[in-house]
Amino acid sequence: MNNFLSAEARSLAPYTPGEQPRDQQYVKLNTNESPFPPSRRVLKALSRAELLKLNLYSDPACTQLNAAIAAHYGLRPENVVSGNGSDEILAFAFRAFCGTGRPVAYADVTYSFYQAQAALFGLEARVIPLREDFTLNADDYMDFPGTIVIASPNAPTGIAVPREDVQRLLEADPNRVVIVDEAYVDFGGESCVPMLFRYDNLLVVQTMSKSRQLAGGRVGFALGGEALIGALNRVKYSFNPYNVNRLSLIAGTAAMEDEAYFQSCCGTIRENRAWLTEELEGLGFTVLPSSANFVFAKSGRLGGGELYRRLKENGILVRWFDKDRIRDFIRITVGSMEQLAALTDELAQMLEEV
């Protein structure tokens, strides 16, 4: 073991990101990226004049970006904090709202980064199993004496949590923070944003990586009351005040302002998801009801690992988690029709041969 590591760093549980292969061109359906390029407004905003200012620091307060986000949601800029992707925002939230005497709870099958961040801050974590059908039972969290993190739609299942369930948790204890990770909400989940006016203990986390075509730009944000946003800023200014670079500020602002393109991309993904789901079911797959830009599916005939490996051999990347309860599934990003047709053709051939 590495002698230089602090005790805290020894007990870390680093996250394994999806493969980002650099050696070969794959049909890449493994990390829930958008198949569409960024908005033309983003390209235009990233002008030569802006590039020439890269010698100057970015605005630590993210003034314009936060204003654009606030405007989109009908909130005030004081209700917004932006970060270097929503992973950073989640880390800020874990530090701000969890700690000594304040444990964190999340589902057994969810975004595995929560576990990494709980370890990072040495938090006591309660892992609460989803129901047999992978839905979340809010009653299981009702008496939990700490901070609750819920992904809705959930990853990697795609299943959305009804807004009423979140509401019940918020009301059960107004001093308890409920973090709703809405990374995928723009593809059909019920957003909790409209409830921000009523609940001071609600934090909604979103990202521009999926529905706004900016995974490579790293822009995430949290929406909440001023007390929660103030707390996140305390952590941000202790960790990395200039956390969003100049070009990401510009790209995020422009992407947020291009409502038409956003809607068009989200709509196409929903159409493609319906097509993919139907095709997969036609091939005998069980597909969980997805509100996200991916589907979680299992074949009765080939295991998840087998599917993942054979698809990869044939130039198609999907994500497989070698974990209890979900080992039979593969997670497939809803890409372009061309990508999805390549996938279903390959799967059809693969299953014919079984």
Next chain:
Amino acid sequence: MNNFLSAEARSLAPYTPGEQPRDQQYVKLNTNESPFPPSRRVLKALSRAELLKLNLYSDPACTQLNAAIAAHYGLRPENVVSGNGSDEILAFAFRAFCGTGRPVAYADVTYSFYQAQAALFGLEARVIPLREDFTLNADDYMDFPGTIVIASPNAPTGIAVPREDVQRLLEADPNRVVIVDEAYVDFGGESCVPMLFRYDNLLVVQTMSKSRQLAGGRVGFALGGEALIGALNRVKYSFNPYNVNRLSLIAGTAAMEDEAYFQSCCGTIRENRAWLTEELEGLGFTVLPSSANFVFAKSGRLGGGELYRRLKENGILVRWFDKDRIRDFIRITVGSMEQLAALTDELAQMLEEV
């Protein structure tokens, strides 16, 4: 007090960044930015073709960027980890190498972000006073049973720490990590990079914000042996695996490859620093011997706060720290000759009126 804050978040000591005014055009000499635009190679590399790929995640391993940095220093990519500015890298290092039973030591007058990060991770911190002349006495750290952080050149004084002093600290205890923050080293300090081959316990942190004209691009990095770099990656993958966005990866790589422009900019800053120092001394200022892209200076006739305020009223921003030992000083970024002439003209007039 904010009821939602965890105990840990209550004891944070957030950093106050230098003013980044958005309301008015200032002669901005307060945050040690380069007065020069980014390298033409950076502008060229940030092509439309690259912007069109912003929908795809960045490479979490920062392969090309790390390779360019390693090539510049004659190291291997395994000796490099890149981050969202060197502030993020420092946070990773504080988490990786400090914690329970592993306190951290740094100077009383140094980059105040160390204090913010010590609070962020709840570290026991020993603050060791610099000598009367603001030089660091390595003997004071010799028996310290934890991780040592040294900025060289130091901020806000600009004074470099001799390499032999770092060497003595590294040798005194090979199990003790010494972090040398070389944010400003390219302007004349003695870099500790050549010692990396000999000392496994040495971590050198650098940034592209100052000498490579990329403050707005947020690219920092650490250089060290594989054990230390491996530890930093453990933290990175627990905190934010995709921590450097696509455009910053490209900009950082191109900036690192443009050796000629780098040297030219650093050379000009050194010339301008010599000119500024002479002018300030001519105006009766005491100027500490700077190896950085700023000078730390005090006038016998006007206090630091007074100088700061009057300059700001006249459209010139410098940095003033309202802190013991350094209250009389102002920190002035070494900008372009035009900026510096505006400053010295203003100071001359100001002091004439006293």
